[in-house]
Amino acid sequence: MLLIHCPYCDETLPEVEFTYAGQAHVVRPADPSSTSDSEWEAFLFLRENPKGAHYERWRHLHGCGRFFNAVRDTVSDRFLTTYAAGAPRPDLSDLIERAK
Amino acid sequence: MNAPLHSFEPSVLIETAAARVSRAAPGARLSLQARGDLPPLNAALGLDLPTRIGRRARAGALEAICLGPEEWMLHAPEAQAVEILSACAEVYASRPRSLVDVSGRETTFVIDGPRAAELLTLGCARDIDGIAVGEGRRTAFDGVTVILWRDGETSFRMDCWHSFAPHVQHLLEIGCRELAAETI
Numbered sequence: 001m002l003l004i005h006c007p008y009c010d011e012t013l014p015e016v017e018f019t020y021a022g023q024a025h026v027v028r029p030a031d032p033s034s035t036s037d038s039e040w041e042a043f044l045f046l047r048e049n050p051k052g053a054h055y056e057r058w059r060h061l062h063g064c065g066r067f068f069n070a071v072r073d074t075v076s077d078r079f080l081t082t083y084a085a086g087a088p089r090p091d092l093s094d095l096i097e098r099a100k
Numbered sequence: 101m102n103a104p105l106h107s108f109e110p111s112v113l114i115e116t117a118a119a120r121v122s123r124a125a126p127g128a129r130l131s132l133q134a135r136g137d138l139p140p141l142n143a144a145l146g147l148d149l150p151t152r153i154g155r156r157a158r159a160g161a162l163e164a165i166c167l168g169p170e171e172w173m174l175h176a177p178e179a180q181a182v183e184i185l186s187a188c189a190e191v192y193a194s195r196p197r198s199l200v201d202v203s204g205r206e207t208t209f210v211i212d213g214p215r216a217a218e219l220l221t222l223g224c225a226r227d228i229d230g231i232a233v234g235e236g237r238r239t240a241f242d243g244v245t246v247i248l249w250r251d252g253e254t255s256f257r258m259d260c261w262h263s264f265a266p267h268v269q270h271l272l273e274i275g276c277r278e279l280a281a282e283t284i
Contacts, residue, residue, distance in 0.1 A: 009153045016240055063238055064168030
C-alpha cells in the first residue's frame with residue numbers, strides 16, 4: 001500500500017484514504033469562447049502520459065477532504081513530493097536530487 | 101437495506117472480553133465551514149475552535165473537532181442546537197460561513213474495552229496510535245468515512261452515516277467476537 005503525505009493534515013497516511021484526481025496544473029482558458037477547437041480539445045482531453053515523474057492531483061477524501069498536488073514516479077510509484085493546491089509547480093531536478 | 105429505526109436506540113450492541121460496542125444517545129451534530137477570522141465565531145460558540153486538524157475543544161456540553169482546514173464538526177445535546185444556530189446567525193453578517201444541522205445524518209458507536217484499538221484496525225488502515233488521547237480524525241473504516249474520537253487509551257467514539265451503520269455495526273460485532281475467541 002502506498003503511504004501518501006497530506007500537506008493539509010501534515011501526516012503520512014495510507015492510500016485508501018485518498019483518491020486520484022488526474023493530471024495537475026491543467027488551466028482552464030480564461031475565455032473559452034475565444035479559444036480554437038484544437039486548444040479546447042487539448043484542455044479537455046489531451047493529457048501527459050510520462051514514464052517517470054508525473055504532476056498529478058490527489059484528494060484526501062476520507063480525511064480533510066482537500067485536493068492537493070503530488071509528483072509521483074509512474075515507474076516506481078514513489079511520491080517525490082506533495083504540495084498544497086494552488087502552489088507553484090516544484091522544480092523537478094531539485095526533487096529528483098532530494099529523492100536520491 | 102437500512103436498519104429498522106428501533107436499532108438506533110442507545111444500547112449495548114455487543115460485549116465480549118475484548119471490547120464493547122454500544123450506540124450513543126442521539127444528539128445535535130452541526131457541520132461548520134468557515135474561513136478567515138475565527139474570533140467572532142469563537143465568541144458566539146463560547147469556545148476556541150481548534151485550528152489543527154484532529155484537535156478538539158470543549159465548552160460545557162458543546163464539543164468541536166477540526167476535520168479539515170476551515171471545517172469543524174460540533175456535537176451538543178439536542179436542546180442546545182437551536183441556541184448555537186441562533187448565536188452564530190447573529191454574527192453571520194460579519195462572518196459568512198456555513199453551519200448545517202446534520203443531526204439526522206449520523207449515528208455514533210461507542211467502542212471501549214481492553215482491545216478497542218485493535219478492534220478498529222479491522223477496518224481502519226491508519227495507525228490508530230497516531231491519534232492521541234483527546235484528539236480525533238476523520239478516516240475510513242472498511243471503506244466508510246467515519247469520524248473517530250479517541251476519548252481514552254481504550255475508549256473511542258465512531259460517527260458514521262446512518263446508511264452505513266448496519267454494515268459498520270456488523271463488522272464491529274464480528275470483530276469483538278473474533279478478538280474474544282483469540283484470547284480464550
